[in-house]
Amino acid sequence: MTKLAEQFRQGADQALESLVEGWRELSARASGALTRFLPAPASARASPSNTTAPQDEAALPFGGWAFMAADVFDDSDKVIVRIEAPGMRREDFHIELQGDILTVWGEKRSDRELGRGRYSMVQCAYGRFRRDVALPVWVKAEDTKASYRDGVLRIELPKAEEARAIRIAVKAT
Numbered sequence: 366m367t368k369l370a371e372q373f374r375q376g377a378d379q380a381l382e383s384l385v386e387g388w389r390e391l392s393a394r395a396s397g398a399l400t401r402f403l404p405a406p407a408s409a410r411a412s413p414s415n416t417t418a419p420q421d422e423a424a425l426p427f428g429g430w431a432f433m434a435a436d437v438f439d440d441s442d443k444v445i446v447r448i449e450a451p452g453m454r455r456e457d458f459h460i461e462l463q464g465d466i467l468t469v470w471g472e473k474r475s476d477r478e479l480g481r482g483r484y485s486m487v488q489c490a491y492g493r494f495r496r497d498v499a500l501p502v503w504v505k506a507e508d509t510k511a512s513y514r515d516g517v518l519r520i521e522l523p524k525a526e527e528a529r530a531i532r533i534a535v536k537a538t
Contacts, residue, residue, distance in 0.1 A: 400433045402473070402492040431490030439501050442529060444522045446498055451516030452476075452489070458518055462506045469518065470495040503527065 438445040446467055450458075457471040475491040478484075504522035511520045 400431055400490070400494050400496050402431055402490040402494045431494075433494070433496050435496070435498055437498060437501065442524055444500055444502065444504055444524065446500075446520040446522070448496065448498075448518045448520075449516060450513075450518050453513070453516075455513040458511070458513065460509075460511055460520060462504070462509065462522070465500045465503060467498045467500055467520065467522070468495065469498070469520075 434449040436445075436447045438447075448469060450471075450473070453471065453473055457473065459470050461468045461470075470493070472493045473491050475489075500522065503525040505525050506522075508523045509520065511518065513519070
């Protein structure tokens with residue numbers, strides 16, 4: 366192999382490795398925010414009392430993955446988790462805390478437009494979802510509060526005593 370061909374191969378290998386590393390980094394950063402939405406069970410779609418769910422899920426050509434933006438704010442005595450979830454009701458959410466993992470799951474139902482037309486684009490996510498959020502510290506599960514307003518689910522988790530920082534004075538001896 367000529368020297369020029371060897372240099373070209375090394376350059377191509379380095380470019381490929383850099384590209385692969387970039388995709389790994391992007392995947393690692395985005396994986397926590399991407400949420401899989403699954404279609405509602407057929408029984409829920411066909412229920413006469415369920416007027417907001419479409420009778421034919423195939424009419425909505427949504428791919429199933431969506432971005433549920435979340436913020437985790439850590440201050441001296443609590444952790445606040447905010448998840449953007451527009452178009453839902455507070456009854457649609459279920460929240461569970463196991464150790465330092467906060468899990469939010471529920472179902473977002475579609476308000477399908479009625480008429481003779483068809484969707485040419487659907488970017489909103491519908492169906493059942495689950496989002497796990499790793500908390501930075503241990504919290505008191507029994508004192509956790511959740512509220513939903515203006516499309517944002519806000520969960521306030523007081524820190525456990527052992528997770529709170531304490532200031533220790535240094536004394537002269």
